[in-house]
Each structure stands twice: as C-alpha cells, then as structure tokens.
Amino acid sequence: MSLSPATIVESLDGHSSVSSRNGGNVSDSGRERYLEWLGANGLPTRHDEAWKYSPLKDLLARPLDRIASDDDGLAVDPSAIEAALGSINSVESEIRIVLVDGVYREDLSDDAEADGLTIGSVGTTAIDLTETSSDPSSAVRSRVDGFEMLNRGLGSAGVVVVAGDGRAVERPVHVVHLWSGSSDALLVQPHINIHVGVNAQLSVIESFVAAGSTFTNALTTVVIEADGMLRHYKLQSQATGSVHLSHVAVTQRRGSSLEAGAFMFGSSIGRNSIDVIAEGDRTSTDLFGLYLPRGSQHIDNVVTVEHAGHHGSSSQIYKGVIDDHARGSFSGHIIVDHGTVGTDAHQSNKSLLLDPVAQSDSRPWLEIFADDVSCTHGSAIGQLDPESMFYLRSRGIPLDDARAILVGGFINEVVDKVRSESIRHHVMRLVKDQVRSRFTAELGGEL
C-alpha cells in the first residue's frame, strides 16, 4: 500500500506498528492518546467547516516516501545543509534555532541562556513542562483536527521555547525549518512549543524553506501568561511542489497580548491556520496575514479567535493577491462566549485578483453569544484600479512596474503591521523579492 496521510491513518486500526516508530522523547501515553483520537475521528473531511476551501482530496492522497523520524534530522551532516543554511537571511541580532526535518539541532542553533530564554527538546532535563499545569502541549482543546493529531501522534519530539516570568527578551528568536533532502516526499512534522511567562516579552519568527515535494504538517502551541506579550511571524517560502500545513494554537491569559502575522508565499498547497483562545480578561489579539498565490498554487487561511474573557480586543486583517489560475481563501471565525462583556472584535479580508481565472473565497463566520460586544467584519475582492494604473503610466512608469507598485501599495498595509522595525525590514525584503519576481518576470515578455 502506498503511503499517504490517508493510508497512515487507516493503518492506525492496528496502530502499534506506526505509533512506536518515533517514541522515546515524548511520553508514549501522550502519543497513544492522540493516535487513539486519530484512529477514532480520522483526518478532516469536506464536511469540516474549517477545511471547506482546502483541496482535501489532494492532501489526503498525497504520496509520501516516508514519515521523517528524529534520527533523520539528527543524522544530517551540517555540511549537507550548509547551502540551505546560508541562503536564509537572518533577522538583525537574531537567536537562531535550526530544525532539520522537524528535529531541533542544538549543534546548529544559538545559545540563548544569556537572553533569559530556555530552549530545548521536549523531554530534556532542562525543561520539564509536563510537571507544570501550564504544559502547552497537553492543552489539547476542543477544536482539534486530524492533522494536528497526526503531528502530535507521529510528529517530531519538538522544541520548547520558554521566556521566564518577567523576562523581556530583546533579541528575536528565529526558528528556521530546514529540509535534509534525504527523501523527496518526506512527511515533516515539527512542533514548536512557546511559553511566555508572566509579564514576559518575546518575538518569534518561523521561516519555512523546505524544498522538494515535502509535506510539512507543522504545529506551534503557545501559552501567553498574564500580562505577557508575544509577537509571532510565520514566513512560508517553501518550494513549489511542496505542501505546507501549519497550525498555531494559542492560549492567552489575563492582560496578555499577541501579535501574529503569517506571510504565505510558497508551496503548491498551503494552509495557514491560527486558533486563539483569549481565556483571560483584557487580552489584546492582533492577527494579520498576506498570501500571494500564483500559477496553480492554492493557499488557505483559517483564523479563529474565541473571546472567553471580558473586555478582550481582537483584529484580523488578511490580504491576498491572486494571480493566474491560483486560488486563495480566508475563513475568519470570531466566537464571543456567553456571559462575557466588552468584547471588541474586528475582521477584514481584501483580495486582489490579477487574472480573470484567479479565484478568491472569503468567509466571515461570527458566533456571538453575548450582548455587550462590538464586532465588525468586511471583505472585498477586486482588481487593480485602472485609473491608478493610468495615473502611474502617465508619469512614465512602465506597465509591469505600475502593477508591481500598486500591488506593493496593497500589500504594505499588512507589512506595516509588523511593529518591530528590524523584523519588518526582514519581512519587507522577502515581500519585495516576491513582488519583483512575480511581476517583472511575468510581464517582461509582453512589453
């Protein structure tokens, strides 16, 4: 039987054969629990609202060579991935964490002890979150799906990043997800576990740069303790031909704030999802994203914010630029729990279609179970404004440059939301490369 996400899950009926392959680092009882869930509930189907726009058939039947094991990632010689490492632009004064095939490589990563950070593999003696009540990995919530459980059950042991109480970590943590190239169609399942302590501050950038036809199924779990602050940015520029699913699950405690941005450039099929439970009162949640599918790319964004505390504020701002016969989608879910007061939640999705056959889907989904709330949502799908195009061209700016400038202007609103200046510069550089490669290359021949 050929290997695919679907066949992996089918084989779980007698799951001992797969469940044991990766054990050791995470408590086996945890793995068992997740795999049992997966065996019983399976992978998402087209009846799952959160997977409505995703090409599930392709995802489930996607041929795989094998599932990456921890040994794979650890065995790779640094020289073998030197080129890939060198090609990653670093963020100013970053603390770099390198993962190879989803596995934390301490030997390739920076030491961060002096910065007030604890970083390590799950299960190492330095970090034993399982002993504390705030173990983020154990915080499996009601809204889970089969791909998250596939990651938890059969994924890498994972890396834990902890900013201790009161620590304002100034240097940004840059998690670089590399692919070893040991096998082309590898199922890579990294798990980043971020814990921001009481009144602590942390910035984390995750760069996904896998090549080949890798299937990335990434999970990032986050707990932000009272009055803590996290900035999290996902920069996905995997090779065309690869699959990228990444899910971020956040729990926010009282007075905490989250700024999370996702920039989806690469992969053939990409799905960026984030699910925030604002559990405490007076939380602030600022989510944004940019997706630029072209060719036959298919990029989905699935965003959920649940306000379970009082006086929480949240915003979702997502923009897509969709070219050729590509598809892009946004599903934005706002839940305001019964009995809460003072929620202020806003959502906006705008997309720009650059080709008559490009497709964009936008779905606001509001479930308000409280009275005292202020919620807005808006979505707009359009094309480049012909009058703006004419204005630029009448000033001597060639057609392709004019398109690039207008797309750049459209995109800037999202990039400008990155508050840290050095990270914004980093993101801006990536975005500019994308815009430049898309428009001048594509239209150059026509002029």
Add this chain to the structure above:
Amino acid sequence: MLRIEDLRATIDGREILQGLDLEINAGEVHAIMGPNGAGKSTLSSVLTGRDGYDISGKVTFEDEDLLEMAPEERAAKGIFLAFQYPVEIPGVGNMYFLRTAVNAVRRERGEPEVDAVTFLGSVKQHMAELDMDPGMLSRSVNDGFSGGEKKRNEVLQMAMLQPKLAILDETDSGLDIDALRLVAGGIQRLRSPERSMLIITHYPRLLEYVVPDYVHVLSQGRIIRTGDASLAYELEEEGYRGTEASLSGTGGGASK
C-alpha cells in the same frame, strides 16, 4: 510639436470629439475653454493614452505617431497630464512614486538615473516654491490630500518631470485665491521657449497669471473659435452660448 488632424473619439457609442484640428508649436501656451461636455477632458485623455476610446484621425508629436504609443511612452517623449482628479494611491509613498517616475522617464531617454541626494534637493526646492509641506513626501500619493494639495502635487510632478508638452486639465478648479496664485506661479515658472502648454480651464482666472498665446473654444467636439488671450474675457462676458450662437450656420470650426 503637436499636430492634431480630424481627431474623433467615441466612448460608449457617443462621439465626443468630432473632427478636432489643432497645432501647437514649441514654446506656445494654448488655452482651451468650453462648456461642460464639450470634450475638453476627452481631448486630454486621448492625448495621454487613457483606455476606452475608439479613436480615428491623426496625432503626431515631434513628427511621431502619438496614438500608437503606450501612456508611459508618451510620458517618456515628454508629454505630461496634470489630472483634473488626481488619483489617491494608498500604500505608495509620494517620494518613492516621484523618484520612480523621474527615473523611468530618464531611463527611457537614455539618461542616467538621478541620485537620491540630488533628487531630494530638487524636490525640496520645488516644494518650497509651491509652499508644500515636506512631510507630504512621506505620505501616500494624494492619500488624504486636500483638493489644493492634490493640485499642487500635480504641479510638483510636472516640475520634476520637465515635460515638453504639459496638458493641464482644470488645474485651477477647486483652488482658493492663495492656492491658485501658488499653482499659477508654479506653471508660469515652467514656461520656456522649448516647452508648450495646453491649459484646459473654465475660468480666465488662471490665464491672468499664465497668459496664453492662443485661446480656443471647444464645443461639441470641435474647435469653433480661436483668438488671443482677450478671447477668454470675451467669453466671460458673452458666455459659451453666445459664441456658439454667433457661429451657428457658419458650419466651420476655426482653428489655428
């Protein structure tokens, strides 16, 4: 420099320009006046290459066929349109836009790109002359600008691009007296023996500052009368209707 022969332009089945003839030589300033719907803005659109018109007739600029050129080629050849309604472009910085435009035109002409320092010096000088706040450079193009600021921004672009033929489409409309004086001063400073101007306006006010060599009356898509600067005042007294009436039955447009 610019020669227009029997120019006809149709949009949505309506013929707006109905056989227009006009010639503008280097250094000349021509004003075009006329009632609403006469085709003034259509003329500026057709000359600068806006989409959407069915066009016949002949337009040459320095002996080259203008109608065959893309808008950006026309700009590179030296044609500039000050828009009646300048477009707001959120997210695109004014400074970046100006510099991109100047360098695009220079590149097309085979001239080296202008360096940042020289460029900034030049922009700031022109802005001071137009009494523009330098802070407008870091704002998005025309985004949230007042009517007067937008028009001054048009004149600033014209000053930076140094066109051979400047077409000013109602650049004086919506300006208070002080702003009009500033904008008119900016236009007047750009007058030179090499540069021609085509000023589209409803009022003689602007023409007091920028005195034209010729004034044309455009009505129903063709030029029905041409005179010197005094025609503008005559029109102010008689109105377009009077001019149209006095010429009715003559069957001909007078043009230079």
